[in-house]
Amino acid sequence: VGSAYDHKVVMRLITYMAPYKRDAMAAMAAVLVYTVASVSIPLFLLFGIKWAVNEGEMWRLHMLGLAFLGVAVIYFAANYLQFVYMPKVGQGVLFSLRTHMFNHLQRLSPSFFHRTPVGRIMSRSQSDVLQLQETFELMVQSVADLLSLAGIVIVMLFIDWRLALVCMSVIPALFLVLGYWQRFARRSFMRIRRAIAIVNGEYNQNITGVRVVESLNRQDENLKHFDELNQEHLDANLQASRFSGGLQPIVETLTGISMGVVVVLGGTMVLDSALDWGVMVAFAMWIQRFFEPIRNLTMQYSQLQRAMAAGVRIFEVIDLKPEVEDAPDAIEMPPINGEIKFESVGFHYVPGIEVLQDINLVINPGENVALVGSTGAGKSTLVTLIHRFADVTEGKITVDGHDLREVTRKSLVSQMSMVLQDPYLFSGTVKENIRYRHEEASDEAIVDAA
Ligand SMILES: Nc1ncnc2c1ncn2[C@@H]1O[C@H](COP(=O)(O)OP(=O)(O)OP(=O)(O)O)[C@@H](O)[C@H]1O
Numbered sequence: 407v408g409s410a411y412d413h414k415v416v417m418r419l420i421t422y423m424a425p426y427k428r429d430a431m432a433a434m435a436a437v438l439v440y441t442v443a444s445v446s447i448p449l450f451l452l453f454g455i456k457w458a459v460n461e462g463e464m465w466r467l468h469m470l471g472l473a474f475l476g477v478a479v480i481y482f483a484a485n486y487l488q489f490v491y492m493p494k495v496g497q498g499v500l501f502s503l504r505t506h507m508f509n510h511l512q513r514l515s516p517s518f519f520h521r522t523p524v525g526r527i528m529s530r531s532q533s534d535v536l537q538l539q540e541t542f543e544l545m546v547q548s549v550a551d552l553l554s555l556a557g558i559v560i561v562m563l564f565i566d567w568r569l570a571l572v573c574m575s576v577i578p579a580l581f582l583v584l585g586y587w588q589r590f591a592r593r594s595f596m597r598i599r600r601a602i603a604i605v606n607g608e609y610n611q612n613i614t615g616v617r618v619v620e621s622l623n624r625q626d627e628n629l630k631h632f633d634e635l636n637q638e639h640l641d642a643n644l645q646a647s648r649f650s651g652g653l654q655p656i657v658e659t660l661t662g663i664s665m666g667v668v669v670v671l672g673g674t675m676v677l678d679s680a681l682d683w684g685v686m687v688a689f690a691m692w693i694q695r696f697f698e699p700i701r702n703l704t705m706q707y708s709q710l711q712r713a714m715a716a717g718v719r720i721f722e723v724i725d726l727k728p729e730v731e732d733a734p735d736a737i738e739m740p741p742i743n744g745e746i747k748f749e750s751v752g753f754h755y756v757p758g759i760e761v762l763q764d765i766n767l768v769i770n771p772g773e774n775v776a777l778v779g780s781t782g783a784g785k786s787t788l789v790t791l792i793h794r795f796a797d798v799t800e801g802k803i804t805v806d807g808h809d810l811r812e813v814t815r816k817s818l819v820s821q822m823s824m825v826l827q828d829p830y831l832f833s834g835t836v837k838e839n840i841r842y843r844h845e846e847a848s849d850e851a852i853v854d855a856a
């Protein structure tokens with residue numbers, strides 16, 4: 407968990423927001439109007455008391471009633487629009503991000519998937535993306551909270567700076583508490599993340615390896631182990647709720663203290679005729695509105711931290727370059743005749759651990775070749791190199807005299823077929839699986855192939 411505002415992540419998210427610019431603006435505007443309305447309501451009350459009640463003017467009271475109604479309608483509309491437009495942007499960003507991620511993962515080299523456990527890729531494309539769901543909402547909300555905080559402070563200082571300063575004297579205490587809370591909450595959220603990752607990993611492993619588990623009768627041991635991990639997850643969550651649970655009452659208490667100060671001090675001033683009682687009432691309302699954004703900001707802070715961390719993880723994946731990329735001047739592979747040539751080919755997955763060394767081999771069109779060797783000798787590796795799952799690290803492979811790196815991968819691979827060691831069935835029927843590469847294949851052709 408890092409900072410709550412990561413400029414790089416935010417900037418890149420904004421590029422995803424581009425298609426929803428107008429919705430984002432609408433959401434922003436709605437939030438602004440809402441904030442202004444919310445800050446101004448006590449002001450109306452103040453005027454009502456000062457200008458109508460104190461002066462005993464009934465018609466002014468009626469006017470104010472109407473104005474109040476107007477503000478209430480605006481309040482309603484702004485709030486409604488905010489809840490319509492914000493998810494529109496947020497969900498839109500998620501939509502584009504998911505599509506982008508899916509497409510990107512399809513292009514990455516097989517060796518990436520060999521190195522990276524499926525669970526980790528899944529967690530980035532699922533839970534990390536989900537973490538981002540509320541980011542836009544949070545960002546807008548935080549801006550609104552800061553604005554309403556500033557608005558309230560300014561209005562209070564403007565109306566009566568003495569009373570305002572007294573009310574705000576509890577703020578340092580609040581920040582102290584919030585700062586303290588932040589530290590613990592942060593640690594506690596990290597603990598939850600770790601715990602859930604471990605629980606998910608265990609699920610993943612056990613389900614993938616369920617046949618081994620059953621054949622070795624490991625169920626009881628595994629359950630016991632899982633129970634421990636799950637318990638840690640539970641404990642972490644309970645600890646977190648104790649922290650969050652503590653926050654609300656503390657803020658409420660401070661609000662109460664501040665309110666008491668206004669009543670006692672403000673009341674004394676009213677009795678001394680040093681203060682209009684309308685101001686006192688308005689202050690009481692502002693105080694209530696004042697603590698809410700502060701509490702929101704504290705909560706949003708940790709949520710934003712999590713979102714930024716998720717953003718970093720997502721863009722890490724999106725920034726991965728496929729290891730095999732077409733050369734800028736790559737040509738289309740002409741129809742293949744079938745002469746395959748390995749010229750002093752060397753290859754490694756991990757630098758320093760050579761898998762293939764100095765391979766020279768010529769396979770003529772129409773020729774059948776079998777590679778025989780002990781397990782791990784590099785037979786599969788050699789074949790996948792022709793398919794350009796990876797590029798050779800030494801020498802070159804040519805097909806009909808074309809170096810594989812000089813043609814586009816697509817034009818090459820579309821003229822080849824490869825049957826893998828571990829067959830994988832996609833969901834659907836056997837027929838659909840046979841048809842996977844050629845969706846237009848006729849039923850007869852499928853029967854033939856089967
Ligand atoms: N993606 C990879 N990343 C790192 N090392 C790999 C990767 N794939 C294979 N290897 C290693 O390369 C070597 C050759 O593996 P390869 O799968 O080509 O052997 P093989 O001859 O096909 O074996 P088998 O008979 O078991 O199919 C092995 O030592 C293997 O551990």
Ligand SMILES: [Mg+2]
Nearest residue numbers: 785786787827
């Ligand atoms: Mg093999």
